[in-house]
Amino acid sequence: MADEVPLAAAVTAVLAAWQELVARGEMSPQTLSRFGQLLRRFEAFAAVRGAPLLADVDAAVAAQFIDAHGHTRHRHVAPASLSTRHLRRSVLRMCFATARRLALTDTDPTRDIDLPARLCGATRPLDEAEAVELRRAADFTDRPTRHSAAAALALAGGFSGEIGHIAPRDIDLACARVWMHGSAKTQPRWCPLDAWSAQVLAARAHHLHATAPPEQAPHRLRLAVSVRGGTDEQVQARVCVALRDMLKRIGLGADRSVRPASITAYAGRAVFTATGRIEVAARHLGMASLDSTAALIGYQWRAEATHHTPPNGVDFDA
Template sequence: MSEQTFGRFGQLLLRFQYFAAAHGVFDFDAVDEATASDFVYAHGRTRHGRVAPAAPATRYLRRSVLRMCFATARELHLTETDPTWGIELPPRVKGFTRPLNEDEVVALRRAAEYVERPTRHAAAAALALAGGFSGEIGHIRSTDLDLAGQRVWIHGSAKTEPRWCPLDIWALRVLTARAQYVRTASASEPGPLAVSAQAGSDEQIQARVCVALRDLLKRIGLAADHAVRPASITAYAGWETFSRTGRIEAAARHLGMASLDSTAALIGHQWKTPNTEREGGSDAR
């Protein structure tokens, strides 16, 4: 979790504490779905001080924070419930693929690692968040990891260029553990990190990666969002690079994409301003 995300989550949890206390709720087991739903949908105030319904993005963020809070509480044996499980929110957008938000990425990491052993699901998530597409991820092996350089070699595909992609601390830890597990479990050459070692065509291997990533997206409640697909995870990596550098070219290089237009569309960046007027003015004679 980044420092910025940690601070935002902490603020929202504090607000929920006050909200729950105002409704006579003071411990985890007393929080029911109605209380959690009321908080998710609670009205807020605009910057001008007016009371207004919460924006869709705010409702999604509130639900993500509560889900993570109760997931942690269950790990600590403070409760056995999750009052957010039945809270359904309408899809935010339709018709295109959107990048995951930072809070959704945090939830994805948790869902990927909420197991006893290093799984291919966690490896697939780590490689997608590093900038790999589903058609590339299934071919990556432990020999493609540069642990000292904190990066992974992506071999490219028919649509993308080969490249090095950086690994953050979480991805480095997950992939190191997965590589060790694959080496231990295999009597011959280490198999791929994110799929089974079963042979298959490129299309079949890509399909296995997509199944793993879709399963994780379903676990964090994004199955109903028609704009969220496995590419949404990869798109987050491109968006993070663009946010850090301010350059669409940097995002394109990170993702191995040759088209700046396609890169901008994938990460949801409107980088061209439509020109609706003819040069010289529409009324010129």
């Protein structure tokens, strides 16, 4: 019976399902390793608190884990940072969403756990778990849609004002990159594509060429919007609608700090986390201002310089 599933067995099943996401390019091996370590910590944490079965995990146990103290870089025990608490909650939500798809449970103990906003009154980047869920939700198996193409281009670092103008000829699959034409606020540039984004955009380009009417000029094809014309503002609005639809699919429609730019901000944040250099993230996003780039990706460099926290802002055990 599902009520008798050991939490350890459930975590193993969830991680096996996530391994399939890695095989499809929807999750990186590094992310799987990090999330797997976090879930195994949660498994041990829950067992110590008398919750060895999946059904034993309630909101109280989940909240205690999310808020649990961690270790700093100097191995001192201290309260977990807000970003770490949000990551824990996101990974647990993703875990229970996967467990529901596997028919292991029908509950989500994190559903009513509220945390302070990561950014007050501003757009925040998606976190890793949300980006993985976005890729999973952009199913293009039957027919590669403009929604999946828009998500792929945003995850590559494109803004809504650029995405609607990207054509199949802008994809360089040999070098795994896409040409962003820039906009009034951004510079033209090449953005690298991960395996998933390259697969999505290649499938979308093939679909467009195969289904375009004979009178449709190839140079007018667009990956993320319909073929009908419109002003730049109208094209951008269509892209925003597609991206908002994708965000609603993964349960972020009611989060006021999540907007289409949150997907692009995730791409910039990922570059900054990997390099520790805000200027590299700015070039990736085509932005001229380092301050604007920092604000977009949620890097509070003045505060972090004062408190000596590392670039990614996560200095505690997840």
